[in-house]
Amino acid sequence: MGGFKNIVIVDDDQQSRMILEKYIKSVDGYNPIPLSSGIELIEYCKTSTPDIILLDIEMPNVSGIQAFSMIRAMSNMDGVPVVFLTGKEDRNTVLRCISMGADGYMVKPVSKTSLLDKLQEIFAKLDAYKINKTILMIDDDADFLKISKFKLSKFYRVLTVDSGKTALDYLGNHTVDLIILDYFMPLYNGNNILNILKHRESTKKIPVIMASSLSRDEIELACARNMPDGIMTKPISIDALLELIQQLIDNVY
Numbered sequence: 001m002g003g004f005k006n007i008v009i010v011d012d013d014q015q016s017r018m019i020l021e022k023y024i025k026s027v028d029g030y031n032p033i034p035l036s037s038g039i040e041l042i043e044y045c046k047t048s049t050p051d052i053i054l055l056d057i058e059m060p061n062v063s064g065i066q067a068f069s070m071i072r073a074m075s076n077m078d079g080v081p082v083v084f085l086t087g088k089e090d091r092n093t094v095l096r097c098i099s100m101g102a103d104g105y106m107v108k109p110v111s112k113t114s115l116l117d118k119l120q121e122i123f124a125k126l127d128a129y130k131i132n133k134t135i136l137m138i139d140d141d142a143d144f145l146k147i148s149k150f151k152l153s154k155f156y157r158v159l160t161v162d163s164g165k166t167a168l169d170y171l172g173n174h175t176v177d178l179i180i181l182d183y184f185m186p187l188y189n190g191n192n193i194l195n196i197l198k199h200r201e202s203t204k205k206i207p208v209i210m211a212s213s214l215s216r217d218e219i220e221l222a223c224a225r226n227m228p229d230g231i232m233t234k235p236i237s238i239d240a241l242l243e244l245i246q247q248l249i250d251n252v253y
Contacts, residue, residue, distance in 0.1 A: 006048075007119065008033045010041045010064065011056040011085065016108065020054060023112045030119070038067030049076045052122060054106075056085045057093065068100060075173055081122045085110065098149070099142035101160050125153070132157045133249055134175075138167040138193065139182035139211070144234075148180075151238045156245070164188030168196060171203055178245055181228070183212035183219065191223050198226040207248035211236060 007024050009032055011017045017034045024032040033050065035041050039062050041055070053071075057064040064084060071077045081103040086093055088107070097105050103122055106114065134157045139145050145160045152158045159176065161167045164185055179197070183190035190210055197203040210219055210228035219231050230244045 004029055004031060006031050006033055006050045008035060008050040008053045010035045010053065012036055012059045023115050027116060038062030038064060041067050042070050045071045045074055045077055050080060052119065053080060053082045054085055055082055058087060083118060095142045095146060098146045099160065099162050133177035134159065135178050135180060136167065136176040137180045138164060140185045164193040176206060178249055179206055179208045181208055181210055183210055183214060194223060194228060195226050209244060
C-alpha cells in the first residue's frame with residue numbers, strides 16, 4: 001500500500017473516537033486525526049486534505065450529512081473517500097449516504113477487523129482509480145445510483161450526484177471521462193443538461209449516455225437539438241451499459 005495515510009475520525013462521542021484511534025494506530029503508516037464535530041471537520045478541510053474520513057452521522061449543530069455536503073464543495077476534497085458511521089442500520093439512511101457519493105457506511109460499534117478491512121479496501125480502490133476512467137452518474141433515483149455504482153465500480157471510478165444543478169456545478173471545476181444522464185429530473189431535465197454540456201467548451205467533448213424509461217425514438221425526438229452519444233432504456237442491462245461505455249471511451253481516447 002505504501003505511503004503515510006491520514007485518516008480523520010469525526011465523532012462527538014469521545015470514547016468512540018478513542019477506540020477508532022487505537023484501532024487505526026495499530027497499523028504502520030496509518031495516522032489517525034480525531035475531530036469532535038462537523039464544524040471542526042469543515043475547518044480542518046479548508047487547509048488540509050486527508051486520505052480518508054470516518055464521519056459520524058448523528059452529531060449536534062452540524063450533522064455528518066451536512067458536513068459531508070459542505071466539504072464536497074471544496075476543490076481540495078474531490079475524490080477523498082468518506083465512510084459514514086451510524087448508530088443504526090437504517091435502509092433510508094444508508095441509501096441517502098450512498099446517493100450522496102459516500103464510499104460506504106459502518107454500523108457502530110465498529111469492530112477492529114471490519115474497520116481495518118474497510119480501510120484496506122478503500123485504499124486498494126484508490127490505487128485502481130489512478131488508472132481507471134471516471135464516470136459521472138446524474139440521476140435522482142437513489143436505488144438506481146446505488147446498484148449501478150456497485151456494479152460499475154469494478155471497472156471504473158464512479159461518481160454520483162442526484163441533481164442536474166449539482167452536476168453542472170461539479171463540472172465547472174472538474175472533468176470526467178463519461179457521463180450517464182437521467183432524462184426525467186426536477187428543475188433541469190436531461191435534455192436541458194445535455195444542451196448546456198454540449199455548449200460548454202470544457203464539457204462538449206465528454207460522451208453522454210442518456211438513460212430513460214422513454215423509448216429510443218422518444219429520446220431522439222426530445223433531444224433533436226443536441227443528440228446524446230448513447231441511449232439506454234430503463235431498466236438498464238449493466239452488461240449492455242458496460243459495452244456502450246467501452247465503445248464511447250475508446251472512440252474518445
